[in-house]
Amino acid sequence: MTGMHHMLVHFPIAFWALATLLVVLAVLGRGRAAQIAQVSLLPLLLLSLLGALVAIVSGFLVWPWQANLYSPMVRNHILMAFWALAVWSMLTVLLWRAGKTAFNGKQGWTLVFLALLGGGLFAITGTLGGHLAGAPTAFSQLLAALGWKLYNTFYLPTWVLLILALLGLGCALAGVMGRRRSS
């Protein structure tokens, strides 16, 4: 399954890389190019999600689950893959919901923010995959310079987990309150 996973991960990597460019073009661009980007983005994102799900499932079949759990880099690979999938899913859902208006004003900047965040996360996921496949890249040196060595598991202290939980709750409450007012 190792070779199959290597092949399959190219789909979400390529699609999300292209999607990042299209989001920037759709929000910040003008004219025909921006229009094409806006029209093509949602189908591309849907394909990306499909590709990502298949890649993740195939990834879990490479090594036994216990080996995945015991390897710091595989742990990181899994965590970053899920976070990247979550960010891109979020972007896809928001775009689906708002249609063309998603590219305007603050909504547009939100898409750019999420695309860059998701792009960063899948870049890290891919770098970790390269390490695991025995082909590390220089990107990992940049991450090390920024304070994270990929050989160490990415985990947070409990107090930060609590802050994340509260921030997530706060965001959700803001959304629920907004929906009630809207209705």
Add this chain to the structure above:
Amino acid sequence: MMHSWRIPAVLASLTLAMGLAWLTQGTGVVLNDPARNLHIPEQLTMPLQVQVAYNPQHIFFRYRWPAERAHVYHDMLRFADGEWVRHGASGVGPDPDGTYEDRVTMLVDDGSVPEFGRYGGYITAGANARFFSDEAKPAEVAANPHLGKTLGESEVRKYLPASRHESADWRSVVDAAALQDQRKAGYFLDLWHWRAGRSNALGLSDDQLVAEHRLSDGGRGPYTSNWDGEAKQPLWMFAREIRPSHALRWEEVQAERIDFDGIYYLAESFAVPFDPKHDWQNGDVIPRNLLREGSGSRGDIRVHGQARWIEGYWDVTLVRERDTGQPLEDKMFLDQGRYDIGFAVHRSASGSRWHYVSLPHSLGLGRTADLQATAFTGEQPPWSQSWFETTLFYPGQVNWPLLNSRAHAGSLDIAEGKPVRPRHSEEQLAHYGVEMEFNDAIIRQWRLTLLAGLWMLLGALIGLWPAFSTRNPGERP
């Protein structure tokens, strides 16, 4: 406009969450805990330089490594209020009094232990080893027919995998005849063991081996115990001509600088029987080990010249006959021979598993290898060749059974005989070793981190939901 504040607030929350995560990741779990044999050294890797030379009779290994200070005092007895208090027993992490010696060790094989050439000292780290968090209970080891009853040991130390029926079970030692046959077949690792305290002062090194246990070669070692367990006092003290007080002083032991030409050790040649009636003063110190000339196979390795710590570096040269005539205890260095070697250094007053180890390297005598031994004639190696530089790393609690289990993604590679070096760097192995010491806690925290991130993103999606309204439902991009 009603959503004007919501989008910035959600994006700010996401930014805060990600920033906080980045800045605090990897903290809060890796904490020293002596009760579980956990202590993580400040530095996880260190450099070691090596040169090797040989003449027709002898082989010389020269080692050079950095150390903030020299630790030559080891296992000392300090007189305090009528009792002799021990300082420097093997413990967890660095000795708080600095009374634990520096060491350099080297494992050598001639190809008879092929896994050693691929995985180095990892193959000697068996299950439930000494000072691992799951170390075997001394009573159980002492009751083992071979380790306890025959060898008189109460700890699981290094052992080779095939010395057990199940390499993951330290108890399952193969029978004595098989052990003997393994030894005859060369299935053991020669262990050169230089100690700054217990051998260097007399210009000696210990000569040991790893087979079904870490064993000493036959003959007499360079030190013996200076402790009378029944009387709870030393057996020997300094002769008056050497030290008028019959002892060292604790202030000397604690001093950072060592006078290598002075007396900082107790040797057979100037020791006299201990006198309990002497007027011992608080702070008097007597080493708990008595140094003596080695003999037999165990005395094969000596210090060449003087091994000294100078300006932040140890410089140690060991010499041994290339053929000691002890094929069951030593590996012979032959012309055109190619050997596998692995190094380890203990420094910073740390003992047992708190050492830095190397990956395996090849050594060639007239043959191409990682480390090329230089032939010369005469008694003094010219040391004209450049240093062989290697990186040593703290190995943590990773053992051979784990590496061959389903918990190691590379276990199939090991089964196929693929070596470690192309796969893992020393730095990587050091970090993995540390994480393995806290594996359960890290896995738990990692799971929570994964979920917390997803929860945060779900909250952000709900928070943004009203701002991405479907006021124009027919207008899909």
